Amino acid sequence: MSTYTTKQGDMWDSIAYNQLGSVSYTDKLMLKNLAYRHYYTFPAGVVLTLPEVSTTTSSTLPPWKQVST
Template sequence: MSGSYTTVQGDTWDLIAYRKLGSTDYTDQLISANLEHVGKLLFPAGVTLRLPEIAEKPNANLPPWKR
Protein backbone atom coordinates (compact mmCIF):
# COMPACT_ATOMS: atom_id res chain seq x y z
CA MET A 1 0.00 0.00 0.00
CA SER A 2 1.43 3.35 -0.92
CA GLY A 3 -0.14 6.73 -1.26
CA SER A 4 -0.78 9.55 1.12
CA TYR A 5 -2.77 10.33 4.21
CA THR A 6 -3.92 13.69 5.56
CA THR A 7 -3.91 13.82 9.33
CA VAL A 8 -6.76 14.73 11.63
CA GLN A 9 -6.21 16.55 14.92
CA GLY A 10 -4.63 14.22 17.50
CA ASP A 11 -3.23 11.57 15.14
CA THR A 12 -0.05 9.84 16.29
CA TRP A 13 2.50 7.84 14.31
CA ASP A 14 1.40 4.49 15.70
CA LEU A 15 -2.29 5.25 15.28
CA ILE A 16 -1.75 6.15 11.61
CA ALA A 17 0.37 3.02 11.05
CA TYR A 18 -2.33 0.86 12.59
CA ARG A 19 -5.26 2.43 10.75
CA LYS A 20 -3.65 2.91 7.34
CA LEU A 21 -1.00 0.17 7.14
CA GLY A 22 -2.63 -2.49 9.28
CA SER A 23 -0.18 -2.73 12.17
CA THR A 24 1.80 -0.58 14.58
CA ASP A 25 4.79 -2.69 13.50
CA TYR A 26 5.01 -0.38 10.47
CA THR A 27 5.46 2.78 12.55
CA ASP A 28 9.21 2.93 11.87
CA GLN A 29 8.65 2.63 8.12
CA LEU A 30 6.01 5.36 8.24
CA ILE A 31 8.35 7.70 10.12
CA SER A 32 11.21 6.92 7.72
CA ALA A 33 9.00 7.88 4.79
CA ASN A 34 8.22 11.25 6.43
CA LEU A 35 11.46 12.41 8.07
CA GLU A 36 10.48 16.07 7.78
CA HIS A 37 7.88 15.40 10.50
CA VAL A 38 10.01 13.23 12.77
CA GLY A 39 9.77 15.66 15.72
CA LYS A 40 5.98 15.51 15.90
CA LEU A 41 4.27 13.36 18.50
CA LEU A 42 0.72 14.61 18.01
CA PHE A 43 -0.29 15.83 14.59
CA PRO A 44 -2.48 18.82 13.86
CA ALA A 45 -5.15 18.45 11.18
CA GLY A 46 -4.11 18.82 7.57
CA VAL A 47 -0.57 17.38 7.47
CA THR A 48 -0.08 15.18 4.39
CA LEU A 49 2.08 12.12 5.00
CA ARG A 50 3.45 9.63 2.51
CA LEU A 51 2.40 6.04 3.17
CA PRO A 52 5.31 3.66 2.52
CA GLU A 53 5.14 0.61 0.31
CA ILE A 54 5.10 -2.32 2.73
CA ALA A 55 7.45 -5.07 1.59
CA GLU A 56 7.19 -7.43 4.54
CA LYS A 57 4.61 -8.57 7.02
CA PRO A 58 5.00 -7.87 10.74
CA ASN A 59 6.98 -10.43 12.73
CA ALA A 60 4.52 -13.19 13.55
CA ASN A 61 6.91 -14.48 16.24
CA LEU A 62 6.08 -11.59 18.52
CA PRO A 63 3.76 -12.19 21.47
CA PRO A 64 0.11 -11.30 20.74
CA TRP A 65 0.19 -8.02 22.69
CA LYS A 66 3.03 -6.75 20.42
CA ARG A 67 1.52 -7.81 17.09
Template sequence: MNEYVTVQGDTWDLIALRVYGNEKYMTKLIEANPQYRKTVFFSAGVKLVVPEITTPIPSSLPPWKRGES
Protein backbone atom coordinates in the same frame (compact mmCIF):
# COMPACT_ATOMS: atom_id res chain seq x y z
CA MET B 1 2.84 5.64 -2.76
CA ASN B 2 -0.30 6.86 -1.13
CA GLU B 3 -1.04 9.85 1.04
CA TYR B 4 -2.65 10.23 4.45
CA VAL B 5 -4.06 13.51 5.77
CA THR B 6 -3.90 13.74 9.54
CA VAL B 7 -6.68 14.61 11.93
CA GLN B 8 -6.08 16.54 15.14
CA GLY B 9 -4.30 14.36 17.70
CA ASP B 10 -3.03 11.65 15.33
CA THR B 11 0.15 9.87 16.44
CA TRP B 12 2.54 7.74 14.39
CA ASP B 13 1.31 4.47 15.85
CA LEU B 14 -2.34 5.38 15.35
CA ILE B 15 -1.72 6.35 11.73
CA ALA B 16 0.15 3.07 11.12
CA LEU B 17 -2.77 1.16 12.62
CA ARG B 18 -5.22 2.99 10.35
CA VAL B 19 -3.30 2.63 7.09
CA TYR B 20 -1.54 -0.73 7.59
CA GLY B 21 -3.62 -2.43 10.24
CA ASN B 22 -0.65 -2.71 12.61
CA GLU B 23 1.24 -0.22 14.77
CA LYS B 24 4.58 -1.91 14.15
CA TYR B 25 4.85 -0.22 10.74
CA MET B 26 5.10 3.28 12.21
CA THR B 27 8.86 3.30 11.54
CA LYS B 28 8.13 2.95 7.81
CA LEU B 29 5.93 6.05 8.01
CA ILE B 30 8.57 8.01 9.90
CA GLU B 31 11.26 7.01 7.38
CA ALA B 32 9.03 8.20 4.52
CA ASN B 33 8.31 11.53 6.26
CA PRO B 34 11.59 12.60 7.91
CA GLN B 35 10.53 16.25 8.14
CA TYR B 36 7.96 15.22 10.81
CA ARG B 37 10.11 12.70 12.73
CA LYS B 38 10.06 14.81 15.90
CA THR B 39 6.28 15.23 15.83
CA VAL B 40 4.42 13.38 18.57
CA PHE B 41 0.86 14.69 18.10
CA PHE B 42 -0.16 15.91 14.66
CA SER B 43 -2.40 18.84 13.94
CA ALA B 44 -5.16 18.42 11.38
CA GLY B 45 -4.38 18.60 7.68
CA VAL B 46 -0.75 17.40 7.56
CA LYS B 47 -0.15 15.38 4.38
CA LEU B 48 2.02 12.32 4.96
CA VAL B 49 3.50 9.97 2.40
CA VAL B 50 2.37 6.38 2.98
CA PRO B 51 4.84 3.95 1.40
CA GLU B 52 3.76 0.59 0.08
CA ILE B 53 4.90 -2.27 2.28
CA THR B 54 5.09 -5.97 1.75
CA THR B 55 4.00 -8.06 4.67
CA PRO B 56 5.81 -11.37 5.03
CA ILE B 57 3.71 -14.51 5.17
CA PRO B 58 4.19 -16.16 8.57
CA SER B 59 5.95 -19.51 8.31
CA SER B 60 3.67 -20.80 11.06
CA LEU B 61 0.78 -20.96 8.57
CA PRO B 62 0.11 -24.31 6.90
CA PRO B 63 1.49 -24.60 3.33
CA TRP B 64 -1.93 -24.19 1.65
CA LYS B 65 -2.43 -20.84 3.42
CA ARG B 66 1.08 -19.66 2.43
CA GLY B 67 0.27 -20.23 -1.24
CA GLU B 68 2.44 -23.30 -1.51
CA SER B 69 1.18 -26.41 -3.23
Protein backbone atom coordinates in the same frame (compact mmCIF):
# COMPACT_ATOMS: atom_id res chain seq x y z
CA MET C 1 2.26 6.67 -3.97
CA SER C 2 -0.40 6.78 -1.27
CA THR C 3 -0.84 9.65 1.15
CA TYR C 4 -2.74 10.31 4.34
CA THR C 5 -3.86 13.70 5.61
CA THR C 6 -3.75 13.86 9.39
CA LYS C 7 -6.59 14.72 11.70
CA GLN C 8 -6.05 16.66 14.92
CA GLY C 9 -4.65 14.27 17.53
CA ASP C 10 -3.34 11.57 15.17
CA MET C 11 -0.18 9.83 16.37
CA TRP C 12 2.42 7.84 14.43
CA ASP C 13 1.36 4.47 15.79
CA SER C 14 -2.36 5.02 15.27
CA ILE C 15 -1.75 6.13 11.67
CA ALA C 16 0.40 3.04 11.04
CA TYR C 17 -2.29 0.80 12.52
CA ASN C 18 -5.26 2.39 10.76
CA GLN C 19 -3.63 3.01 7.36
CA LEU C 20 -1.09 0.19 7.07
CA GLY C 21 -2.63 -2.51 9.25
CA SER C 22 -0.11 -2.77 12.08
CA VAL C 23 1.77 -0.61 14.56
CA SER C 24 4.89 -2.54 13.52
CA TYR C 25 5.02 -0.28 10.44
CA THR C 26 5.44 2.86 12.56
CA ASP C 27 9.19 3.00 11.90
CA LYS C 28 8.70 2.73 8.13
CA LEU C 29 6.07 5.47 8.24
CA MET C 30 8.39 7.75 10.21
CA LEU C 31 11.35 7.09 7.92
CA LYS C 32 9.21 7.95 4.89
CA ASN C 33 8.24 11.28 6.52
CA LEU C 34 11.38 12.50 8.26
CA ALA C 35 10.40 16.15 7.92
CA TYR C 36 7.64 15.53 10.49
CA ARG C 37 9.61 13.41 12.96
CA HIS C 38 9.38 16.11 15.63
CA TYR C 39 5.61 15.57 15.92
CA TYR C 40 4.28 13.30 18.62
CA THR C 41 0.67 14.32 18.15
CA PHE C 42 -0.25 15.74 14.75
CA PRO C 43 -2.28 18.81 13.95
CA ALA C 44 -4.91 18.51 11.23
CA GLY C 45 -3.84 18.82 7.61
CA VAL C 46 -0.34 17.32 7.48
CA VAL C 47 0.02 15.19 4.35
CA LEU C 48 2.10 12.08 5.01
CA THR C 49 3.45 9.67 2.40
CA LEU C 50 2.53 6.09 3.22
CA PRO C 51 5.26 3.47 2.70
CA GLU C 52 4.70 0.32 0.69
CA VAL C 53 4.27 -2.61 3.04
CA SER C 54 4.46 -6.30 2.31
CA THR C 55 1.25 -8.26 2.61
CA THR C 56 2.94 -11.64 2.34
CA THR C 57 3.07 -14.01 5.26
CA SER C 58 6.37 -14.14 7.07
CA SER C 59 8.39 -17.27 6.41
CA THR C 60 9.13 -17.52 10.14
CA LEU C 61 5.57 -18.62 10.82
CA PRO C 62 4.95 -22.34 11.13
CA PRO C 63 3.23 -23.84 8.07
CA TRP C 64 -0.08 -24.30 9.86
CA LYS C 65 -0.23 -20.52 10.52
CA GLN C 66 0.67 -19.46 6.97
CA VAL C 67 -2.18 -18.48 4.69
CA SER C 68 -2.24 -20.18 1.29
CA THR C 69 -2.92 -17.99 -1.73
